């Protein structure tokens with residue numbers, strides 16, 4: 001499953017980032033997902049719940065920011081968001097374009113952590 005391998009790499013990346021914060025727990029992971037990343041959000045959430053069990057990410061929230069596809073149009077020289085990934089045309093002048101400037105992202109935007117309480 002595509003989403004499971006994505007989540008596994010998120011868990012790896014976050015766990016590595018936490019190396020500098022021993023005992024820290026993750027509260028929230030924010031992802032930026034482009035419309036062309038071919039990610040099913042429900043599936044991603046399901047996999048996240050399963051794959052984070054027993055890791056410092058267990059119980060944390062996954063916040064997904066979806067990014068629309070932005071094309072650069074040669075004809076009018078502008079960048080514009082397209083309405084549908086079925087039609088790669090400039091929203092201003094209607095010229096076809098395959099010059100994708102945004103929409104393929106699949107990246108961690110931020111990780112929010114809570115330092116673990118230390119027993120005296």
Ligand SMILES: [Zn+2]
Nearest residue numbers: 073076090093
């Ligand atoms: Zn145009």
